[in-house]
Structures are given as C-alpha cells and as structure tokens.
Amino acid sequence: MEGHESQDEPPTKPPVLEGPDITRLQILFQNLTYTVQVKPAKKGGDTSKSILKDVSGVFEPARLTAVMGASGSGKTTLLNVLAGFYKAQDKLTGDVLVNGKAVTKEKMRRISGFVHQEDVILHTMTVREALEFAAALKLPSSMTAAQKSQRAMEVAQLLNLHKSLDSVVGSSMIKGISGGEKRRLSLGMEMVTEPAVLFLDESSSGLDSFTAFKVVHILRSVAHLHGRTVVCSIHQPSSEVFHLFDDLVVLAAGQIIYLGQVQDMVGYFGALGYHCPNYTNPADYLFMEVLNAPAAAGDDTEAAPQADGANGHGHHLPRLPHLPSLPHRHGHAAAGHDAEAGKHAAEAEAEAEAAAKAALSAAEAAHAAEEQRIASLIAAWDGSPQAAALHRSLTSRRAAEAAGISKLAESAVAPFWLQAPLLARRALLNAWRNPLVFRGKLAQTVFLSLVVGLIYLQVSDDLAGVQDRQGSLFFLVVEGLFGSVMGILTVFGSEKPVFQREFGTRLYGLPAYFISRWLVELPSHIILPVLFSCICYFMIGYQATAAHFGWFALTMVLMDNSGAALGIFVSCLFNDLSVALSVMPMFLLPLMVFSGFFVNSDTIPPYFTWIQYISPMRYGYIALAKNEFAGLQINCSPDESCPPGYNGAMVLANMGFSDKGSVGQNLGILFAMVWALLLLAYVALWLAVRRLVK
Template structure:
C-alpha cells in the first residue's frame, strides 16, 4: 500500500520481471533463498495487470480455454486442460457468463467485475506458485472488490500459493483479509532505495503508527487512517519530530509536544514539513526491531531450497500455438464487423463506383487518358485500402498481443505466421473480387490472359500494402501516431509511381524513391498489361497521328524499358516478402522495448 507515486506498481513490476529494457534496476531478488532473474520469475509466476486487456470478440469460455491450452504443459490432455479452465470459471463465479463475449466500448459484453475476474482466471489456470496483481480492485465497486480479494485469500490459504498485490485504499473488510503488509512512502533516505515505513502483519500496523503518535480513531477503517492521518499531506495539526529515550525516532502531533490538544486549529503542512515527516517515518522503521515477517523470509529452513521444476510454466509447442492462434484470429475477423464483412462491403462498393466512373472506356485518344487514370486509381486504391485496413485492425490488436506475449503465452513466430495466414485470404479474395467487378465494367482488353495478370497484380499490390501496414504499426506504439505518420510513407511512393511524373524526367536525387515504391511496379505492370498491343482509333479532331497505338503510349510514359508485366509482378512478389520481413523485425524490436 501507499499513496499514488510511492512506487507500488514499479516495485511489483520489478519483482515480477516486467521491467523495460531501458530501466536501470539494482539489487537482487531471491525465491526460497536462491537468486532468480526476470525470465525465471515469469516462468514460475502469473501477473494480472491493472488494465484488463483481452480480445473483445472472445467469449469467457474461449478466453479461459485459450489460456489453459497455451500455458499448461503439452503432456496434459486437451480435455483435462478444458476442464481446468471450467474449474477456474466455477471458482471465480463466472459460470453464467461462459458464453458471453468480453466486449468493448463498441461491442456489448461482460461487466467490469467479470472482466477483472476473467483476467485473474487466465493467470490462475496454471496455478502459478506466485501470483502478482496490480490493483486487483481497480474500477470495481465495494462488493465486487470484496469478492475478488476473497477469492485471492482462498487461493493463498487453501492452495498454498503466494499472492502479492498492490492496492490503493481498500475497505475495512478487504483490508483485514490480507495477511502481511508493506507500506511505501515517497522519498528515499540516504540512497537506501524504496521508502518503506512498515513491513509486517496487517494487524500490527495500527499499533506501530500509534506508537509513533498517530492514533487510529475508534471505528475507523485502518486504510483510511493510514492515508488521512499518516501519509496525507493535509494534517490536522503541525507536526514535530521527537526522539524517544532509546534513540528511536518518533513523529508526534504538535499538540502533544506543546501541551495543546490534537484537535486544535487545522494547519496545512508545507511540502518541506511533509518531506520531513516521511523521512522521519522511514528512519523510524529502519531503527525498529526485526519483524516476524522478515525473520520468516530469511529463515534458515528456506534458504537455498531453490525452485522445483514443477513450479515452472512451459509454453505450448509451436505446432499447438499456430493453429490455436489462427483459429482465434479467424473467429475475431468473422465476429468483428469492421474486418471481414466491412472489407467485403467496402471492396464491392468502391469497385462498383470506380467501374461506373470509368464505364466502357473508348478505344480512341480520349480513352487513353481514362485508361491511365483508372489503372492508377486502382493501384492507389489497392495500396491505400490494404495499408489503412491492416494498420487499424493490427494496431488495435497490438495491445492484446503485447500483453499475452509478455505473459509468455506464445512466441513471436507463431503469432506472426498465424496472423498472416488469417489475413492472406482477405488479401486474395478482395482484390480478385474488385478485379472481376472493375475489369469488364471499365472495358479493358477482353482477354483471359490479360485479366489473369491484372488480378494477380491487384493481389500483389494488396499484400504489399498489408506488409507496409504491419511494418508501420509496429514502429509506433500509439495507433493515432501511426495513422498520422502513414501519409508520410505513402505520398512519396505515390508521387513517383510514374503517373504524376514521367519516369525519365525524375531528378536524380529523387529517382531512388521509384525503386522502393510498390505502386511504381504495380502501375507499370497494369499499364503494360493493358496498353501493350492495344489498337487506338485516332479521330481527326483528337490530334493523334495515324498508327498511334498502346506501345507508343507506354513509350511516352517512360515505361518502354521498365521490364515486362511478369518481371514487374515478380518484383512486387519480392517486395511483399521484404515488407513482411521488415514487419517481423519491427514487431520483434517493439516487444524487446517492452521487456528485457
């Protein structure tokens, strides 16, 4: 316990092994007398964060079974894992909500209390030797907070588990359910580290601070007394520091020292007075006799006993992770209206609009400009639509991935491969559907081979956009930042695609951009596929010479020496793999930034 900013969550994260790579941590952590590093600690423990981050389209049953299959040993049969998940649901009183979705702000789901208990259940399913919880009662009413802590107490006492949690200001009933207590205060003394002002049994807290001059009023919640009378910067009387006869530092109200009553005029403590009080409380604790809790923690019976192999949780095998993650991703795509159904509806709508805008292009000189414009529009639409779609969906799910990956539920390769396997059908079906609608509405060359290369190029453009979207979303933790930065990546690629600026007239200092632009190769492939061998009917009023054809158009665009349709499609295929590799590396670096 402790006031906001006292270091409760920081201490919990350090103990649980959830420090960031840039954090500087000194000291040692031992379990049963032997040192453990962050990786070892995370294998023997579970961690329930303050914010409940669970994929919103999963049901309670699916979330618990998902955690059980991934986190329980591979040697345990699947039916036994499922039964373990159901047993945890019964323990947490979640039976009535098993088939309800978790939900979000856009999708109705379970209540806040049920979501908190579900987060607890996902970590409890492996029965970890140590369970860390950051503010388990955060956002809950008094009754739900009581239920959660009561469950934790039962797990600790009946199943012999060690449970550590931070808690801000619990009710009296919740406070008395805890066994031991550490109270942190702001500040340090002579670089000694955390500002501990009490460490021991819960029942001894009131007596300790009472002995320092902070008397707890009758019928008062001890937690309220701690914050209002001991830690709060607003005190009822001016404080002074005294020293008892045995040299122990003592903090007493000014009224006690001067003979005035403690219920005199209220005075606001100055910042310097508050700092002095906290410093004195820390010094007072440093000079106390060793408590029973500390003697127990350093008992010779526990020293160097180590950690049994049974206490370590092992992740599921790769071949179990991939299909399970793919199944969840597919279910999420189907249940989320903005993913599957939204993509199909958007593809059909935009394709029909484009087809109607460029309906039945003529084969005269005026039709040349329309063909160029329609092909470029389709390239841009395929790239932009795929990038923004993937960026939005993947960016929204990244928080879930980071939380689950940090809790060692699965590995990065399994997640990335399964996610791409689920995304790939959309990046094939949608562009092919768009090609079917647009190709004959616009009136391109009516040949099966031409349509095949057109559809394949659209698929490659879509997949390249997906790779770029994942890459950019991994570069930035904030989705809004990624969305605002994305145009900076896309606009140069679009400008130097060959439509706005002739490829042969690009200044040398910008010419390199066209070679990294998927839209450049996509536009060349579509243009060569359509204009190569095209017969253009020149009319006298259009100012074109007799014999003008599609090959001349390609020459004027600067595409005559840019390779064939097949070669440009091959480059797009290579760029797709290159972007996916970059996306994987960016995702790897993103998770490395979060944990050591």
C-alpha cells in the first residue's frame, strides 16, 4: 500500500511537517486473535468468544485508512486492541509492532489518540473550555498557557467549532451543542496534540454529508501533511468521503476479507464475482452487494453475486415466504355457531402455523447460506495473491532493522500540580453551572432543620423532654448522614463515566481528580451542616452555651462528611448508579440500627457487636448525647415517676453511653472514619478504573 497515491491526488509525495521524521509510526499487526470471556448461554456452554481471528495487516504513516465492515464485524474491537484498550483478563495473541518494535499497550496509549464511538464530555463545559482543558493537560509543559490556548482555538477553527465556542456541551436535560458538534469536539480534544497515531471509531456518524466530508478531509490533511497514521472505522461513507481514504481494511466476522488501497477494492471483489453496477458509490456496493447480498435483504430477483458461482459465491438465498393473514376469529364467532366457519378458521390457523414454520426454517437456511458466503469471502482473501504479498511484506519488515519509537511521539502527561488546579476549577464551574444541585441541598437543609425545629420546639426539662432530646438527636444524626450520602451518590455517580473516559485516555491521574474533587465538594459539607445547626439547635432549645453549640455543629459537620465519604465509596464500588442507589439502604440500615438508639449498646447480640464499631452514626449519636445530657438538670413533673436525683448523667448511663468516651474522643473517631472512608473510596475508584490503564 505504501507509496501509492489515491485517485484524487496529484502523484506527488505529500508535504510533511518540519520536524523529526521518527514521529511517523507504522503499525503492523500479525496473527491477532482476541478472545473475551462471556457468560455461556446455557449451562456448560462455551465461556470464551473470539472476536478477532488471526487478523494481520499494516497501517502506514502519512496515510488515511478506513476500517469497514458490517455491524458486529469487529471494527471497534480491532481499533481498541491496537490502541491498547482491552481488559487484562481477555486473551490477545499475535503481535503488534510499531516501527518494527513490539509495544506494550501502555506505550500504545502514550503514542496514540482515540476518539470513541460515544461522546462522553462533561456536559457543563463550553466548547472553548473543553478544548482548552485538553490542550492544557496534553500539550508539553514547554508550551506557555497562551500557546496552548491558541492551539485549542486553531483546532476549533479547523473543525468549524469557532461559532459555538461559548455554548455548553449539554445533556439530555440541558440543551447544548448539536450531536455533530459534539462529535467534532471529541475529535478536537484528541487533535490538539496531533498524536502520532489517531484512531477514530465511527468518526463521521451523526454528521451531515458535508460536515462528514469536511471532517474526513481534515483527517486526510493530518495524515498527509503531518505524517500521522490515521485509522477510522466508518459506516457507509458517501462516495466523496470514501475516496478521501487511501487504504481500506474490510472485516467480516472478525476476519479480514480485504486489505489494500481504496481504489483496488472494487476490482478485487469484482474478480470474485461481485460486480459493482455503474454509477454506484463503492462504499454502498461494498455494504449492499458484498457484505450483505441483496437476496439476504429479501430481494431474490437479483441475488448477488451475478457471477457464475465458480468461486463458490453464487448462492441464491431462499426467499422468505409471505405469511397468510390470520382469520378473524371474533368475526366468525359473532356470526353465530356456524360449524362450517369454525372448520375454515381451524384450517386457516393450521395453514398459518405451517407458513410460520416454513418462514422460520427459510430464515435459518438464509442465515446459514449467508454465513457460508462470508466464509468463502474470508477463504478467498486468505488464498489471494494480495494476502500472500501482504504476509511476505510483513515478514520482511519484521526482519528489517527496527526504527523504534522516538520519545517525541509520546504524548505529554501534565504533572499533578497542573492537573489538580485545572480539575478543581472545572469542578467548581460544574457546580456553579448546576445551581439546582446546590439550591436543592440548601432547600433541603433549611426545610428539614425547620421541620425538626418545629416538631421538637423548645423541649421541656422533664422526663418527656428527655425522650424528645433522645429522639431529636438521633433524627439529626440520621439526617446528617443520609442527606449527604444520597446527594453525593447521584452527583458523583453521574460524573463517573466522564472520569473513566478521561482517565482512560490518560488526560489526568486519579490523585489529582480525587483530591481536587473532594476539595471542591468540602465547603458545602461544612456550610450546610453549620446552617442546619444554627436553625434547629436554638429552636429545639438544647443547652444554650457556645461550647455546647460548637460541639453540636462540629458533630453535624463530621456526620455530613462521613455521609459524603460513604456515598463516594459506594458509588465507586458499583459501576451502575441505579445499582449503587438500590444497595445503599443495605449499607445504611445496619449502621443505623446499631447506632445505640434502637438497641442499647450493652444488649446488642454478640455476633452483631462489630457493626456498632463501624457505624459513624453511633459515634455521632454518642457525641451529641454526651454533649446534651452531661450536666443537664432534669426537673420531673409530679405525674412522672423519676428515680430520685434523676439527671443527665443517669440518662447517659441508661443509654449505655457512660463509658463510651468523651465528646472529643467520639468526634476524633468520627474524623478518622471520614478519612478511612475516603481512603476506601479512593481504593474502590482505583480498582474500578485500573483495568483502563493495566
């Protein structure tokens, strides 16, 4: 394939960027077989599925290559495997060489950019911010901030995004840029660095034909003018777009059926008996005549191929029979008990059943014939002189001295001190542009503090007041934890896909993300519980000293923070937000039951005692109870039967809290628990994303 010009180019060597030529990378893959582990359809069934089978080929630098094939043929998998995005537990055999040297998947990720099929971009960012964010993190630190920003704007101009620079990306809830603009933005975020190798999965899907042409034209320039290796999987491009590509790989059932120059494809399949009608888009011909024969689409008048079948490809697929219409049962029944009509109905029903069975077996036969036809296309490629030449060239290239990969081809990774502020700024902007989240939390804080304040308004200092104090303190502890768990679980869980995508493309590391994200979250987990305390503390009428209020507010802050840390932990444990939400009660209820309110801590069954020690609610409740009851005078009313000298210390003894440490000690444990939960959340997040970088 190397050295040939495509049809619409003058036969001159395309100009290249000034600079070291070693950034040109050739990707060679030989005998690649990729097998994933799957759940067997039935007991004892096969647990592995081969998605790529013995695939060999080469992607050249300074050339634009298209990977085509029917849906499910393995295009995405081939790109993912070559770019190093596959799970460690899946099995990959064969070789991937870059400039003649074997590379690890980590290295592959460092030298390549990948535009995935789905666009996952933080929805509150504007186009400008998203491009500048990628530029700031990916471009080398030798460039100034102004240069990086300028580069981002150049890419915006190139991709025709300059008119939407200040529009937000948007989501299903917030209207933002169009699907096509989102596609181009994803491409732009990868293109800011112009990686030596660029993989694009469905680069033009969702784009109108003119924009698709423009985007592919840009990719062609990136390949030709800048010497990059650009590989795109593409579905049914227009004729104009198709001819922008230099080389083509066609996959069917995880195997190659053509690999060569774009303009040779029609001739290759023509020689196999698949003739391309005049004035037909070659890409349409590939899909409609070669990958899916017309007979398979239900048209048996022109079964493909039209050749003699000497190659074994001239199968006429059976036509699907038309189903007879079913008789109107109710019509017959309503016409009376006409036996003749009933007999006709039964016959018609039997006829319909037989026709349905025939249709089913015809469909099965059609499917088998189609599989056979694809198998013959694979065999034809394997036995073709083109494949033999390719294998010879692969072998000789492997034997040649390997040029290796220059350090210049590896994309930069910004240091922590640059990542963290950028991520924190973005998280702040995200929170600012999502005002409903904060307003919702604020409204919840004010509403609940007023409700609890009104329910327990000015508690008395008699025995009934003791019960009210116990109940209200427990309610506050539970509210402090539950409120923040649920809030953060949804926010963090919905942001996780963006983090996973960006982390997978090495935009930033886990420490920078986690620390900046937590620091941005922290102020609201201090301000809101303090506000909550200010409203309800004095309404309820707890001990009115500054020290008592201070300890109370600190407890509420720590309860809120432990809830937030627990929420992050659970959202990191489960990939699916709805699963995380549904299992949350399983975590919370035992922690609540053994916190000391429902079951006296001295009477908890021995096999459950450990739960109380890991319950933040227990330490929060003990701290609040000690803060309120220690030194409290209780004045029982005459109709209450109080023990003589009944006071707060005796209440604490009844609750089993006398020997459970001071307020400060319990808050110390709570503080340590927040950190322990954050550490657990960090580890859970690392475990969830580690496969993306391993």
